[in-house]
Amino acid sequence: MPYLNVGDGHQLYYQIQGDIRSATPLLFVHGGPGAGVREADKQLFAGLRRPVIYFDQRGCGRSKYTERLHANTTAQLIADIEQLRSALAIEQFILVGGSWGSTLSLLYAIDNPQRVSRLILWGIFLCREQELNWFYRQGANQLYPDEYQHFIDAIDQPDRPVAAYFRLLSTGSTRQQQAAAVSWARWEAVNSFLTPDKQKIAEFSEPAVSLPMAQLASYYFNNHGFIEEDFILRHSARLQDIAIDIVQGRYDTICPCGSAWQLAASVNQARLSITPHAAHDASEPENFKALRTILQTIEPEE
Numbered sequence: 001m002p003y004l005n006v007g008d009g010h011q012l013y014y015q016i017q018g019d020i021r022s023a024t025p026l027l028f029v030h031g032g033p034g035a036g037v038r039e040a041d042k043q044l045f046a047g048l049r050r051p052v053i054y055f056d057q058r059g060c061g062r063s064k065y066t067e068r069l070h071a072n073t074t075a076q077l078i079a080d081i082e083q084l085r086s087a088l089a090i091e092q093f094i095l096v097g098g099s100w101g102s103t104l105s106l107l108y109a110i111d112n113p114q115r116v117s118r119l120i121l122w123g124i125f126l127c128r129e130q131e132l133n134w135f136y137r138q139g140a141n142q143l144y145p146d147e148y149q150h151f152i153d154a155i156d157q158p159d160r161p162v163a164a165y166f167r168l169l170s171t172g173s174t175r176q177q178q179a180a181a182v183s184w185a186r187w188e189a190v191n192s193f194l195t196p197d198k199q200k201i202a203e204f205s206e207p208a209v210s211l212p213m214a215q216l217a218s219y220y221f222n223n224h225g226f227i228e229e230d231f232i233l234r235h236s237a238r239l240q241d242i243a244i245d246i247v248q249g250r251y252d253t254i255c256p257c258g259s260a261w262q263l264a265a266s267v268n269q270a271r272l273s274i275t276p277h278a279a280h281d282a283s284e285p286e287n288f289k290a291l292r293t294i295l296q297t298i299e300p301e302e
């Protein structure tokens with residue numbers, strides 16, 4: 001298995017689909033933080049002629065680490081992408097990512113605009129205080145009050161849920177951490193789909209999946225994503241020369257449509273497609289169809 005040693009006890013797992021010398025490759029930037037690349041994610045790229053690079057960010061998926069949260073910040077994740085690009089001797093990427101993957105893609109593009117030929121994004125998350133408050137405190141709870149009650153029942157400080165979950169996931173017993181991770185993942189799963197079913201919720205709640213995601217997401221969001229408030233929009237001038245395709249579910253209750261709208265309005269070459277009957281996940285039928293259409297449109301010539 002190919003690994004990239006990025007230092008600090010972290011080795012990133014990556015996988016290449018196709019010949020990265022044949023055309024500018026797609027780099028899939030997964031969500032979370034901490035979700036890792038799922039096999040379901042790869043369906044988005046099935047049968048494409050353009051090469052695809054998958055990688056698991058620090059502390060998750062098949063990446064190796066000495067300690068999951070050690071030396072794990074947004075700046076280091078951005079540096080990891082650049083180190084991967086350099087190690088593979090690639091001039092430019094087409095970045096493809098949703099949710100936290102959209103955040104990280106935008107931040108990398110702001111830091112390295114000359115290395116990004118295009119952005120294909122969905123579920124736009126600008127990692128602002130208002131977005132974190134919407135999902136974890138006051139917003140999505142009005143749409144799923146029953147599920148939100150279940151979410152806060154697992155912690156001792158419901159008025160500060162992210163901090164409370166982070167504390168429990170960091171210092172609780174193994175049993176407490178696993179139970180907290182399942183509860184965190186269930187709240188995520190319920191909001192990811194327009195009509196979530198038991199199977200999807202079970203997949204998100206599987207301990208091997210939910211624990212790294214809950215630990216990393218609560219750690220990152222307890223630190224405001226290690227990002228200055230409104231950083232992306234304040235630095236959007238650095239994105240003006242990059243074509244950006246945005247697919248946004250109208251009923252995305254994790255990352256509300258307003259953030260995608262604001263981003264599209266601030267960047268000259270942004271194209272926003274609002275899918276009218278879709279929620280957050282890329283696998284939502286309308287999201288998936290729209291993203292596949294974009295990816296097929298930019299296929300390299302035979």
